[in-house]
Amino acid sequence: MKIGKVTGSVWATRKAACLSGQTFLVVDVENQQVVAADHVGAGVGDRVLLAMGTVASRYCMDAPVDAAVVAILDAK
Amino acid sequence: MKIGKVTGSVWATRKAACLSGQTFLVVDVENQQVVAADHVGAGVGDRVLLAMGTVASRYCMDAPVDAAVVAILDAK
Amino acid sequence: MKIGKVTGSVWATRKAACLSGQTFLVVDVENQQVVAADHVGAGVGDRVLLAMGTVASRYCMDAPVDAAVVAILDAK
Amino acid sequence: MKIGKVTGSVWATRKAACLSGQTFLVVDVENQQVVAADHVGAGVGDRVLLAMGTVASRYCMDAPVDAAVVAILDAK
Amino acid sequence: MKIGKVTGSVWATRKAACLSGQTFLVVDVENQQVVAADHVGAGVGDRVLLAMGTVASRYCMDAPVDAAVVAILDAK
Numbered sequence: 154m155k156i157g158k159v160t161g162s163v164w165a166t167r168k169a170a171c172l173s174g175q176t177f178l179v180v181d182v183e184n185q186q187v188v189a190a191d192h193v194g195a196g197v198g199d200r201v202l203l204a205m206g207t208v209a210s211r212y213c214m215d216a217p218v219d220a221a222v223v224a225i226l227d228a229k
Numbered sequence: 230m231k232i233g234k235v236t237g238s239v240w241a242t243r244k245a246a247c248l249s250g251q252t253f254l255v256v257d258v259e260n261q262q263v264v265a266a267d268h269v270g271a272g273v274g275d276r277v278l279l280a281m282g283t284v285a286s287r288y289c290m291d292a293p294v295d296a297a298v299v300a301i302l303d304a305k
Numbered sequence: 306m307k308i309g310k311v312t313g314s315v316w317a318t319r320k321a322a323c324l325s326g327q328t329f330l331v332v333d334v335e336n337q338q339v340v341a342a343d344h345v346g347a348g349v350g351d352r353v354l355l356a357m358g359t360v361a362s363r364y365c366m367d368a369p370v371d372a373a374v375v376a377i378l379d380a381k
Numbered sequence: 382m383k384i385g386k387v388t389g390s391v392w393a394t395r396k397a398a399c400l401s402g403q404t405f406l407v408v409d410v411e412n413q414q415v416v417a418a419d420h421v422g423a424g425v426g427d428r429v430l431l432a433m434g435t436v437a438s439r440y441c442m443d444a445p446v447d448a449a450v451v452a453i454l455d456a457k
Numbered sequence: 458m459k460i461g462k463v464t465g466s467v468w469a470t471r472k473a474a475c476l477s478g479q480t481f482l483v484v485d486v487e488n489q490q491v492v493a494a495d496h497v498g499a500g501v502g503d504r505v506l507l508a509m510g511t512v513a514s515r516y517c518m519d520a521p522v523d524a525a526v527v528a529i530l531d532a533k
Contacts, residue, residue, distance in 0.1 A: 154405075154416040154447055156391070163232070165278065167269055168300035169288065177230075177278070183413065185259065188230040188278055193395055202393065202405070202416055204445045207359075207511075208438040210284040212397065212445035217280045217288035217299045219230055223445045224396035224405075239308070241354065243345055244376035245364065253306075253354070253376075261335065264306040264354055283435075283511075286360040293356045293364035293375045295306055315460070317506065319497055320528035321516065329458075329506070337487065340458040340506055359435075362512040369508045369516035369527045371458055382481075382492040382523055384467070411489065421471055430469065430481070430492055432521045436514040440473065440521035451521045452472035452481075 154202045156226065157182035159195050171216050178222060189220035200226040230278045232302065233258035235271050247292050254298060265296035276302040306354045308378065309334035311347050323368050330374060341372035352378040382430045384454065385410035387423050399444050406450060417448035428454040458506045460530065461486035463499050475520050482526060493524035504530040 157180035165172075176191045180203060187203060190213045195201050202224040204212065209221035233256035241248075252267045256279060263279060266289045271277050278300040280288065285297035309332035317324075328343045332355060339355060342365045347353050354376040356364065361373035385408035393400075404419045408431060415431060418441045423429050430452040432440065437449035461484035469476075480495045484507060491507060494517045499505050506528040508516065513525035 156407075156414060156416060163278070164303050165300035166303055168278075169269060171288075172300060179232075186232060188232060193397060202391070202396075204438075204447045206447055207283045207435045208445050208447045210280075210287075211438075211443070212399075215287070217284050217297065219280045219282055219284045221445065224393035224400060227392050227394055239354070240379050241376035242379055244354075245345060247364075248376060255308075262308060264308060283359045286356075286363075291363070293360050293373065295356045295358055295360045315506070316531050317528035318531055320506075321497060323516075324528060331460075338460060340460060359511045362508075362515075367515070369512050369525065371508045371510055371512045384483075384490060384492060421473060430467070430472075432514075432523045434523055435511045436521050436523045439514075439519070440475075449521065452469035452476060455468050455470055 154204050155182045157187065157201055157203050159197050159199045159201060161197060163188055169217055175213065175216055187220050189222050190218045191222040193222050193225055195222050195225050202226065230280050231258045233263065233277055233279050235273050235275045235277060237273060239264055245293055251289065251292055263296050265298050266294045267298040269298050269301055271298050271301050306356050307334045309339065309353055309355050311349050311351045311353060313349060315340055321369055327365065327368055339372050341374050342370045343374040345374050345377055347374050347377050382432050383410045385415065385429055385431050387425050387427045387429060389425060391416055397445055403441065403444055415448050417450050418446045419450040421450050421453055423450050423453050430454065458508050459486045461491065461505055461507050463501050463503045463505060465501060467492055473521055479517065479520055491524050493526050494522045495526040497526050497529055499526050499529050
């Protein structure tokens, strides 16, 4: 997984029907923006673990997403 | 997922039979061109969310595509 | 998918048995060489769409390939 | 697979329920940080082989992880 | 697939049980080191085709590997 920092969220009115009810966070990963589904409850500023690929989709009830927040790292 | 901007489309007469009926958009993602199947109805200039990999194929009825537009981001 | 340009082909006498009968093209994608299975009939100079990953394997009858030509783009 | 060097570990109290009981190591791979599940027993300083993607998830009982330590390389 | 050149091999005493009996070659691919399972019989100096991802695992009897040598290119 990659460690990233949540910087915001995105909203889409027009989307795949199966994406309804998913929350999408913008996560900064090595200076690149990744949009990830979140079922853990992360917020802006949290350092998170991202799982990418089919793994993320399976974790999100097979929704067509390829990135998901799977953990919020404890503050050091 | 990655955020991209739709810049055009491509057309192919000779293609895998199972690609018939799919619309292919050219999307600029971090200055790289990705061609993605679109079932959401995006157009040139739209900012979109792209899902990549097997996830995209599954979303497109198992067609041999590895990128799909899954959402059109709302204008800020 | 990625857009690439076919620059040649490769040949291998010693290979996985399940690769017999597959044609392998060398495709230039953003200045990197990708070797892709071709069932569409592309030739040197053609601009093609490449599907990558498990998707490509499934398209090629589950052969152990991770890239496949799925379409030949029409000349503009 | 990629060769990496274990540099530490991460801990997360808030996480996907299915991640409980997994150990997560921070592995330096070509100067990038990857967080990988470990069931082999690697420690800081070990040179390890990482498997990435769905493969890693399957190896970790289908947990939502996309990287796993699958071997500790013998010292030369 | 990617074309690479075999530069050596690695050995691991401590590893995932399901990796026993696999041979792991170090392959130089565009100046990056990839470790790939080999069932074709490649040796140092051979130019090989690598399949990556789930495809490689399936080719290696579902072992937790994400890269496999699937062909040895004929000398030109």
